[in-house]
Amino acid sequence: GAGVSQSPRYKVAKRGQDVALRCDPISGHVSLFWYQQALGQGPEFLTYFQNEAQLDKSGLPSDRFFAERPEGSVSTLKIQRTQQEDSAVYLCASSWYRGSGANVLTFGAGSRLTVL
């Protein structure tokens, strides 16, 4: 497709369950980002990949969060033992270039996670 695709679009999990969120970036995009957007807030940086290398994971809230991009294309954000505070929209974005400095990112529609 022409854009960044995220799945599932909506996920409801019971507290303590593990979830996996998928991001299909635009083909050939080098950089991939995950952001977390809580209700009424702006997106907050979680992690950054350049091809398959995870260059920055400083925004991951806890060791329950794990992201991977093993072949430098599709990425998965995994959350273990979900908590209510994990409820948010998880946004994925990609770019042709390294970093996002001078370049426009393409964002996906997001995966809305609700933890009961």
Added chain:
Amino acid sequence: KQEVTQIPAALSVPEGENLVLNCSFTDSAIYNLQWFRQDPGKGLTSLLLIQSSQREQTSGRLNASLDKSSGRSTLYIAASQPGDSATYLCATLSGGSNYKLTFGKGTLLTVNP
């Protein structure tokens, strides 16, 4: 640590009005500032990107200005239309990072027909 603030949090205007959205940031050492639009259930769409060396950018009815020294940016929307209704977010690249965006909370704009 960069902090980005957007005022107002919400704005409702009649169709046809010109309007200004405000964004302020605490760390003036930015690489660039971007304005995004977010529609419900959709991702972010980049509207305008202003490099740190620039003062303004224009696209159609949108004009964004940047004053680094005062830590401020404004997004001017001319002749607003109901289709402009959305949340508008500003974000900066700063703090030595060329990839980590810091976002404000956004301004929810409603343009009434």
